[in-house]
Amino acid sequence: MKKIPERIVEILNAATHVVLVTHIHPDGDALGSLLGLADILEGQGKKVFRYLEEPVSHLYDFLPDCDLAETDMAALERFVASAGKGNIASISLDCGDCDRLGDAKRDLLGISPFVVIDHHHGHRAFGDLLWLESDRSSTGEMVYELAQVMGAQISIKAAFALYVAISTDTGSFRYENTSARTLRIAADLVASGVRPEEVADKVYDNYTIGRLRLMEMVLATLQIFAAGQVGLIQVSAEMFERTGATAGDVEGFVNYPRALRSVRVAVFLKEVTKGTISVSLRAKGDCDVAAVAASFGGGGHRNAAGFRFVDKTMEDVQKEVLAALEKALA
Numbered sequence: 001m002k003k004i005p006e007r008i009v010e011i012l013n014a015a016t017h018v019v020l021v022t023h024i025h026p027d028g029d030a031l032g033s034l035l036g037l038a039d040i041l042e043g044q045g046k047k048v049f050r051y052l053e054e055p056v057s058h059l060y061d062f063l064p065d066c067d068l069a070e071t072d073m074a075a076l077e078r079f080v081a082s083a084g085k086g087n088i089a090s091i092s093l094d095c096g097d098c099d100r101l102g103d104a105k106r107d108l109l110g111i112s113p114f115v116v117i118d119h120h121h122g123h124r125a126f127g128d129l130l131w132l133e134s135d136r137s138s139t140g141e142m143v144y145e146l147a148q149v150m151g152a153q154i155s156i157k158a159a160f161a162l163y164v165a166i167s168t169d170t171g172s173f174r175y176e177n178t179s180a181r182t183l184r185i186a187a188d189l190v191a192s193g194v195r196p197e198e199v200a201d202k203v204y205d206n207y208t209i210g211r212l213r214l215m216e217m218v219l220a221t222l223q224i225f226a227a228g229q230v231g232l233i234q235v236s237a238e239m240f241e242r243t244g245a246t247a248g249d250v251e252g253f254v255n256y257p258r259a260l261r262s263v264r265v266a267v268f269l270k271e272v273t274k275g276t277i278s279v280s281l282r283a284k285g286d287c288d289v290a291a292v293a294a295s296f297g298g299g300g301h302r303n304a305a306g307f308r309f310v311d312k313t314m315e316d317v318q319k320e321v322l323a324a325l326e327k328a329l330a
C-alpha cells in the first residue's frame with residue numbers, strides 16, 4: 001500500500017480555503033469524492049468551493065449538498081481572493097487528464113498549490129502534487145483514507161457520498177477492482193450509518209421515461225462481432241433528440257452488452273453532439289482495453305476505458321475500433 005504523500009496532508013492541514021474540482025461529465029465516484037471531501041473539510045472548519053462545469057445531472061441529484069456545487073467562475077475568483085495569499089489549496093479528484101477538467105482548466109490549474117488525487121491507469125500527470133494509486137477501486141476509497149490520516153471526522157453525509165463513489169466505481173462491488181480493502185472501507189461506511197439499500201435505490205431505480213425510451217432504442221442497435229466476444233451498441237444525436245434524454249442518461253448502458261455470456265469486450269459508440277463520437281469500452285477478464293484506448297489517444301482502466309473521435313462517421317469509427325479489438329483479443 002502506497003502512502004499518502006505527507007506534503008499533501010500538510011497542505012490540506014494548513015489551508016483555510018480549499019477548491020475542489022473533478023472531471024467533466026462527472027460520474028458517481030467523481031461527485032461522491034468531491035462532495036464527501038467537501039463535507040469532511042468543512043467539518044474541520046475550512047471554507048470549501050465545490051466547482052463543477054455544469055450543474056449535477058439528475059442521475060446524481062440525490063447526493064447530499066449537490067446543490068452547493070458552483071459553476072460560476074466569477075464566484076470562484078471571489079472565493080480565491082477572499083482566501084488571501086498562502087491560505088488556499090485546490091484538489092482535483094478522479095481526473096486522469098487535465099484536459100478533462102473542462103473549459104476552465106487554465107484558471108483552475110492556476111490555483112496553487114494544485115493537488116491531484118486519482119486512481120486512473122494511464123493517468124497523465126498534472127498539477128503540483130500527485131497522489132496516484134491505480135490499483136484503487138475508486139477515488140472515494142482514497143478520500144476515505146485521506147480523512148483518516150488527517151484525523152478528520154466523517155459525517156453520515158460524507159460517508160453516504162463516499163459509499164456512492166465506491167459502489168458506483170466498482171459496479172456495486174462486482175468489478176475486478178473490488179479489493180478486501182475496498183470492502184473493509186465500505187463496511188466502515190455502513191457501520192457509520194450508510195444504508196446500502198438506500199444507495200442502490202437512489203443510484204439504480206431513478207430512471208426518467210426518456211432514459212428508458214432511449215435504452216429501448218440503444219439496445220435495438222446491438223451487434224455481435226468476433227465470434228461473440230465483442231458486443232457493440234450505439235447512440236446517435238437523433239436518438240437523444242427523439243427521446244428528450246440527456247447525455248447522462250446513457251450511463252450504464254454499456255453494461256448490457258457486457259453482460260452477455262460470450263462477450264469479452266463491450267463497446268458503446270456515443271454521438272452526443274453531431275460530429276463527435278466517443279467510445280466506451282468495458283472488458284471482462286484479461287483483455288486490456290486501456291491499451292486499446294491508449295492507441296486511440298484515450299485512457300482509463302484495464303477493464304473500463306474510453307476515447308473520442310472528431311469528424312468521423314459512426315461506420316468508420318466502428319470499423320477502426322473493431323479492427324483494434326480483434327487484434328487485442330487474438
Ligand SMILES: [Mn+2]
Pocket residue numbers: 029030094119137138139169
Ligand atoms: Mn473513479
